[in-house]
Amino acid sequence: MKNNAKVVIIGGGISGVAIAYNLAKMGETDVIVLEKDHLASGATGRCGAGIRQQWGTKMNCLMAKKSIEFFETAKEELDYDGDLQFKQKGYLLVSSTKEEDKEFEQNVILQNKIGIPARKITKKEALKIVPHLNPDAFYGAAFCPTDGHLNPFTTTDAFYKAAKRMGITFYTQTEVLDIKTKNKKITEVITTNGSIKTETVVNAAGGHSYNIGQMVGLDLPVYSENHEILVTEAVEQMQGPMVISFSQNFYCQQTPHGSFIMGRGEPDKKPGLNVESTHLFLDRMSKTITKILPKIGELRLVRQWGGLYNISPDHQPIYGPVKEVKGFYLAIGFSGHGFMFAPVTGMIIAEMILKKPFSIDISGLTIDRFEKGNITIEGNVV
């Protein structure tokens, strides 16, 4: 194992590989990515991998838009020989009440202002887009045709291979045990396979980011929560967009492979690091889906699993340096939507480390926003 590097990235999920790729692209290849298990073993390999621009905060809208622009040309940009299974058939947001429908209207105005082609549509129009929706189970809808989905494994693989080709070093099955500091500066990272001298560390450890923060004495404002998800047998293509509801707390999409993937947020979750599968989830998920998309109830379940959301106080990511420890950067707190933001995460963190001008203004996403009390909470989450 190499024993020194300019930058050490902790975490081989989509954030870690995207940051590594961008550092290399900007000319810095003296970088080591450390992953305690295999790449995409955390939330990335367990996620729904939906990408949407229909958000309630301007910041989230901007990041999603920029990321989708990247995904549209990702295969070429990353020069990937595999299949990213990029599907751009939209997200259909369904509302349950008049009030929620009004919120959609407001959000669409915000989204259109920054050039996101979302539109507020009626129930009738929604039924044209997804004919198997139960008309009695929703009120109205919003639709953005350029939202979509990618395969999270191959997307991670594509960033990884591109970064590796440019000279980035990856060590999997290598867990970070501690981070040494001296005079409030990073000096060394201690792993299960040896130690690495460095002055710059990126915490991209997803569900474990709080623990990494503790290694340098920080009490980061994030916690983790198990979110469950399931997949059905594969059938012929029958549903273009992702169907999602915030009030009914679910999402459901058909992958290019043909299987349906669906998940639910539960109101009564306990923070923690377990990723168990429960019968309660299966029970509630199957009831929700047979009500709103009755035809999907005919499909057979193949597998269920869980993964960690790493949640921040305003449900937006936390990017950048901290004032307590020099050289320590955060890419954490994605709150269940860090897959779709990965292209921006990669650019921004690399630009911060290399002191380059930012591709997009993310001044509202550094950790000091919580001290300033300057936060807008993103409510459009499942």
Place this chain on the structure above:
Amino acid sequence: MNEKDIIVCRCSDISLYDLKKLMEQGYTSFVELKQIARIGMGPCQGRTCSLLVLKELAKFLDVPFETLTPPTVRPTMSALKLKMIAKGKNNEEQR
């Protein structure tokens, strides 16, 4: 027999030839093979393919079979239709 005709994963149609190529590319654990090529992700959930794949992995890596990590077993045991689960009694109701 041609290795392209020897199927190791029936659900995802992966031949011995495909498997060997993947291992040569560096996907050398069951879970990595699963993520990149859907081996063990189909309706059988690894019940048919996992032994075959692990045996090939052991040969390729030249390590004892027992040292390899098999795929995680996850619910459910059988492929029920979602609407049957929805109609079934749940744990809370049975109390």
